[in-house]
Amino acid sequence: MRHSPMGGAGRRGFRAAGMPVTKAKDVKGTLKRLWGYIKQQKIKLFAVVLAIIASSGANVASTMLIGRAIDKYIVRLDFPGLARFSIVIVAVYALGACASWFQSYIMVGIAQRTTQSIRRDLFNCLHRLPLNFFDSHAHGDLMSRLTNDVDNIGQTLNQSLVQLFSVVLTISITIFAMLSISPLLSIIPFVIMPIGIALSRFFVKRAKKYFSMQQKDLGELNGVIEETISGQKVVKVFGRERIIMQKFQKKNDDLRISGNKAQIYSSFIMPIMNSLNNLSYASVALFGGFMLIKGFGSLTIGKISNMLTYAKQFARPINELAGLLNILQSAIAAAERVFEVMETEPEVMAGKHIKKQTLRGEVVFKDVTFGYSKENPVLKDVNIHAKPGETIALVGPTGAGKTTVVNLLTRFYDVDKGTITLDGEDIQSLARNALRQCLGMVIQETYLFSATIRENIRYGRLDATDEEVEQAARIANVHRFITNLPKGYDTVLSDAGEGISQGQRQLIAIARVMLANPSILILDEATSNIDTRTEKHIQDALLTLMHGRTSFVIAHRLSTIRDADKILVINDGQIIEEGSHESLYAQKGFYYNLYTSQFKRVLQE
Ligand SMILES: Nc1ncnc2c1ncn2[C@@H]1O[C@H](COP(=O)(O)OP(=O)(O)OP(=O)(O)O)[C@@H](O)[C@H]1O
Ligand SMILES: [Mg+2]
Missing domain, CATH: 1.10.287 (Helix Hairpins)
Incomplete structure (x- = not known):
């Protein structure tokens, strides 16, 4: 993940003069949206503005009062009078300090609540984004929007916005005060x-x-x-x-x-x-x-003393102003990046519902054409007919379009032309989540969450009991391995490994799908090398899993392919051969070549 060094956030403490900031393209629109979040706390915001006015006013007034103290009491050596007047000055300082504390206290609340809402909306959006959004945005970039950018908005609301307002106010009041003195x-x-x-x-x-x-x-x-x-x-x-x-x-x-x-x-x-x-x-x-x-x-001594204080005060906020405007700009740009994610057209979830209990599992691809980009079709006029309970094996060279076929069935992507039907129902008319509940997937890049093994298997069906989880693991041939781990099912998996091999990861993923009990099974076999014993385990587990379900198997292992009811040979996005292992082998065509070149070594073993 590549986070840009000063990315959205910009580390406040280190922002030296001249550091470049990214600018928003549509400042007005972004501010309008941001206001939509902030305005939910209008009353608090009003209190903040009052507090800022009070503290800036107290600041300028206290200087004025000191001038008066000099002229009225010090010059005349009236010390009892000075003592009495000091109480007033202290009171004004105290008022200013209270107002300033009150202002930050309220503003912290506004900033935290606003960022919480933005973070919540953004995270919710993430689930509804279509997969092609993830294709076109680096993961690091998305992570950075969720963390750095949201944080940037919060920090700016918390500190810089108020500061900006009080700086502008202080400058104006100071100018006014200076002009009124001399x-x-x-x-x-x-x-x-x-x-x-x-x-x-x-x-x-x-x-x-x-x-x-x-x-x-x-x-x-x-x-x-x-x-x-x-x-x-x-x-x-x-x-x-x-x-x-x-x-x-x-x-x-x-x-x-x-x-x-x-x-x-x-x-x-x-x-x-x-x-x-x-x-x-x-x-x-x-x-x-x-x-x-x-x-x-x-002029009087007191007035000159005031002028000196104001002249000093005048420079500081002007120096700050440029820095604050920069911070504000980068926060608006951050907000724009956040809203850009939210504005992406979400995946539509509405549609007809299907029950997986009553599903027969007949899948038909009719003249399906599809490309990840419109100019570049990956699948061309693909026709597939899977009868209920059949196992279809997809074979072909790498990059042929095998994974793409199953990406369409799960509606991770939608077809450009043609139709895909499930029990005669066009999957375009089905609700995506209902459709996906009928499908079980073991994908090429097995993803396990950083949680215990038990939780990872239970991800397949959240209400499964511990016994059901273990039963699924037993069928997937991974129970023995898990119980041999020091912490058994409570072993926490992490990216760093934890002594879990690729093959074992896949077995856990199979147990997960087993628990979900889908009507249609999609299996995108990992190409990774797996030792023969684990391979046998996976093989057995898969056979149990495929039993009685319509299965799409993208296989690299000969044994899986040979057991399939129908083999489809895909090359360059087209199905070029179709049939059983024996008939295709006898044809001496593409499959025969693929088979003899790819599997000869295996055959000889
Ligand atoms: N998300 C994507 N965005 C753009 N192009 C893609 C994407 N996924 C795959 N492709 C392209 O589509 C073509 C088919 O890819 P696909 O993943 O279906 O191949 P495959 O047959 O599964 O290969 P392998 O055996 O290596 O898994 C390839 O040319 C690939 O570059
Ligand atoms: Mg693939």
Whole structure:
């Protein structure tokens, strides 16, 4: 899985000035949808806005009050008066602190609830997505949308949105307060700030270039690491350690260089802003003092003290503003990625219901044409007739379209042309979930969940008792193996192995299907090499499983093929031969060649 280093999320603490952000294509539409989630908590949001206004107001007011304290009490050396007035100042500070706490307290709740709803809707969507969606999106990308992107939205709601609002509010109130004290003195920060912004933009622009380069280099470096970890066996077998090490060093160097440059350019920004800030501060003090001495513009010490505080306060939020806008942009882009998944046309589940108890299990493919992409048909005019209880074997070279045939029967994909009927009923008119309940599948890539063996088998039928689970395992010839494990049926399976071989995994999957007791069986045999004893076990298990059910078997093992009632030979998306093993063998055609080349070795053993 390849998560982009700063993907949707962007690690807040490390976001230096100039880091590039991904932008949303449809900002307005995305915000509208996001608002749909947030507005469910309108009252709380209103409380947050009030709290922000109170805390920003208290912030500016307390500065104002200190100015007044200087002019009214300190200058006149009225200390009892100052003590009384201090109570007011403390009260205003306390009010501001309370409002600020209250605001974050409520906002945390809003953010958590919103992300919870988004996560829930997104996860629900995942089940309804058609399979071709998964074909066209990398799993890492989907994972990242469910985790990073949703997290990004939450964090932004939680911190940045409120911050943005209070920054804008603080800037406006500060400008207003400065102008009301002395329009003349305000000119200094008003002139110096834009110069600072222009200068830092110059460096941000350059930093941005190298941050993009760094991101690209990091992605490539991660690629090398990922390939090395997941392909470790191949690397070892072909002795490619040295070459990979060299490749890694090259990428590692690139990353160092681009990272260096990006950081150097962005490191100019803070000192520049600070120096200009200090310049503005010093100039206000100097000119203010001068004006005060000359009695110009009715200034007082308190007012100058206020001006100094405001001039300082004015710079900070402006610095923050650019960063906040970036974060907001990346959150909107994250939200867009999330909503994109939700907007995908879901698999329609509605349709006629069928009962698996009364199903005979007659399957007919009539002139079926299908391609994963419209231009490129994989199956062409395929006709298959499986009578109830028959075993149909599909054989053919790799990539011929065997798995595709069963993908259509399960309606993982829908046919482009032709029809597939089940007991005479077009499967297009059946409800997908009802159809799938009639089908039992052992697929090529056996998937076991990270849960106990018992739970994995019970996945076939959730209400099965422990005895039924064990009975199914017995029929699948895997009971003995399981009971020999130290933890038996309670062994937790994980990706890392747990001493379970491919063949044993398949036997567990067979037990799972056995428990589900489907009317139609689909078996896509794994091509992996399995020792002869396990193979015999699988063989026996399959024969029991296929008994009395219509079965589609994609087989690589000769024994499975020979037992089939009918063999279909598929090549290049077409059925080119059809019949029993003996008749096809006698034809000396494609099957004969496939059979003699592929199975000769087995025959001789
Ligand atoms: N999800 C998919 N998206 C696009 N093309 C696909 C997809 N799955 C399979 N194909 C293509 O369809 C063709 C038939 O594939 P299919 O999986 O049916 O072969 P197969 O006969 O099962 O082969 P194997 O014996 O190797 O399992 C191949 O050319 C393959 O590249
Ligand atoms: Mg296949």
